[in-house]
Amino acid sequence: MKKIFYYLLPLFLLSQSGTAQQDSLTLRITDEKGQIIIGAVVLQYPESYLLGASNEKGEVEIKGLHIPARQQLVFQCLGYEMKALPFQEVKQHPNVRLKEKITELPEAVVLAQPxxxxxxxxxxxxxxxxxxxxxxxxxxxxxxxxxxxxxxxxxxxxxxxxxxxx
Incomplete structure (x- = not known):
């Protein structure tokens, strides 16, 4: 009985570590031209829980996927429009494209004074x-x-x- 236990315990632990590796998702965030976006953040909506930020490769790794399918992921970055997608869609298509957001500032007048x-x-x-x-x-x-x-x-x-x- 002890021999069977010693054989089954490592098998059980290895099977658990194999499923734990599947509990992560790597997303790639790019702009409309396909260029990577560094510093984009991914939030879980409506809880506003920060899941990660894109690295120098434009990738975000989300670990421990305990996100319900009905939840939405919100992608934000300065200079780009916010985008909200259902988690199920992001899981099927891990490449996210953000549109550039142009912000026009009012005219600035500079006057020279002695x-x-x-x-x-x-x-x-x-x-x-x-x-x-x-x-x-x-x-x-x-x-x-x-x-x-x-x-x-x-x-x-x-x-x-x-x-x-x-």
């Missing part, structure tokens, strides 16, 4: 923001300085910046 005028406007804004502390808000001097960024002892970026010391 430095003394800019300092006067800043001073007025400070008085409006802190009216009770009007006597304590003072600016000492407009200043300009050079800011350098160094890497291994070499200057890689040198900028001339203007500031206001308050």
């Amino acid at each position: 430095l003394p005028r800019l300092l006067a406007l800043t001073h007025k804004q400070l008085y409006k923001k802190y009216p009770a502390k009007k006597e304590y808000v003072r600016y000492y001097a407009p200043a300009s300085y050079y800011k350098s960024v160094e890497c291994k002892g070499h200057c890689v970026n040198l900028r001339h910046e203007y500031g206001l010391f308050i």
